[in-house]
Amino acid sequence: MLSTIADYTRLTKDMGKSLTQVATQPDVSRETDYFLSHIGNVKTVDDFLKDYRLYSYAMKAYGLSDMSYAKAFMRKVLTEGVSDKDAFANKLSDTRYRQFAAAFNFAALGDKATQATAATTGTATQYVTQTMEEKAGDQNEGLRLALYFTRKASTITTAYQILADKALTQVVQTAMGWSSTISSSDIDAQAKMITKKIDLTDFQDPAKVDKFVQRFAAMWDATQAQSDTSTNPALVLIAGASSTSASLDTDMLTKLQSIRLGK
Numbered sequence: 269m270l271s272t273i274a275d276y277t278r279l280t281k282d283m284g285k286s287l288t289q290v291a292t293q294p295d296v297s298r299e300t301d302y303f304l305s306h307i308g309n310v311k312t313v314d315d316f317l318k319d320y321r322l323y324s325y326a327m328k329a330y331g332l333s334d335m336s337y338a339k340a341f342m343r344k345v346l347t348e349g350v351s352d353k354d355a356f357a358n359k360l361s362d363t364r365y366r367q368f369a370a371a372f373n374f375a376a377l378g379d380k381a382t383q384a385t386a387a388t389t390g391t392a393t394q395y396v397t398q399t400m401e402e403k404a405g406d407q408n409e410g411l412r413l414a415l416y417f418t419r420k421a422s423t424i425t426t427a428y429q430i431l432a433d434k435a436l437t438q439v440v441q442t443a444m445g446w447s448s449t450i451s452s453s454d455i456d457a458q459a460k461m462i463t464k465k466i467d468l469t470d471f472q473d474p475a476k477v478d479k480f481v482q483r484f485a486a487m488w489d490a491t492q493a494q495s496d497t498s499t500n501p502a503l504v505l506i507a508g509a510s511s512t513s514a515s516l517d518t519d520m521l522t523k524l525q526s527i528r529l530g531k
Contacts, residue, residue, distance in 0.1 A: 271489060272408055272410040272411050272414060272485035272486075272488050272489050273482060273485040273486060273489065275404070275407075275408055275411045276411055276414045276415070276481065276482075276485055279400075279404065279411075279415065280415075280418065280478075286400060287393075287396050287397065287400060290396050290399055290400040290403065291396045296395075296396060296399055299321075299325055299395075300325075300392050300395060300396070302321060302322075302325075303321075303322055303325045303326075303391070303392060303395070304388060304389070304392060306319065306321075306322055307322055307326075307382045307387060307388060307391075308382055308383055308388070309382075310322065310381075310382045311379035311382075312374065312379065313343055313346045313347055313374050314343075316346070316372065316374075316382075317339050317342070317343060323336070324336050325391075325395060326368070326371075326372065326391055326395075327342075327368075328395060328398055328399075329391045329392070329394035329395035329398055330364050330367055330368045330371070330391075330394060330398075331364055331398055332364055332365075332368060342368075344356045345357045345360075345365050345368065345369050346368075346369055346372055346374055346375070347374070347375065348369075348375060349369055349370075349373055349374065349375025349376055350366055350369045350370050350373070350375070351375060351376055355369075355375075357369040361428070361432040362432055362433065363423065363429065363432075363433075370386065371384075371386040371387050371390060371391055372386075372387050373386075373387075397419065400415070401415045401416055401419075410484075410485060410488035410489065410492070411485075413435055413438060413439050413442075413484070413488070414439070414481050414484060414485050414488075416435050416436075416439075417435070417436060417439040417477075417480075417481055417484065418477060418478070418481055420433070420436060421471040421477040421480075422471060422472055422477075424436070424468055424471045425468060426459075426468070427458070427459035427460075427462040427463050427468070428455070428459055430462060431455055431458055431459060431462075437451065439481075439484050440462060440466070442484050442487050442488055442491065443480060443481075443483045443484035443487055444465060444466075445487060446461075
């Protein structure tokens with residue numbers, strides 16, 4: 269089994285190098301070159317939506333690929349912008365739409381929107397980061413979640429932001445040892461539980477974020493190891509039915525004990 273902690277440490281030890289390796293991969297480089305050389309020609313929201321290659325690149329960069337089909341929805345996000353507190357994007361609980369509208373701020377900048385750094389190199393950086401996380405997830409879903417949480421942690425100010433994002437919710441629930449079934453309970457109760465157990469201001473401290481992510485990674489690996497053992501017939505026969513539901517192995521317990529939340 270892959271070690272999420274080991275893979276996370278390897279990638280984040282030199283994040284610049286890790287991102288460069290992804291950026292120079294032929295498929296990523298090709299799409300980024302196209303985006304950077306053509307995005308400046310886009311002058312209106314309609315121009316943007318008509319060039320699917322540009323639009324889908326940008327949507328992936330902000331983690332919105334699954335909404336690429338919803339052009340009418342995204343037109344409203346882009347047309348209203350973010351300046352007005354009542355703008356469509358500002359009313360959505362998912363902050364990715366506000367980030368997208370802020371990066372491609374046609375509402376405020378008009379035909380100069382695609383010349384802003386956020387719309388050009390900023391989006392390209394987001395795309396490479398998103399691609400790195402997705403490729404990591406192809407091998408280890410826990411690693412993708414760990415990288416995503418690390419990237420988003422500093423933007424978290426309320427428990428509701430966590431609950432509005434499935435990936436952030438999964439990381440927090442796993443790190444805290446909470447069952448995913450609590451997601452069916454009252455959202456205010458969930459938010460209260462999070463703020464009672466976690467000081468969200470800790471997520472402004474990179475060292476504390478790293479400690480939290482390590483805790484998540486250890487719990488993720490432990491859960492996966494326990495699941496593999498309990499569902500593998502060969503291991504059941506070798507270990508005996510009673511031992512498959514036993515506690516986590518000594519090495520994993522040691523890791524968990526060494527990772528104290530908020531320490």
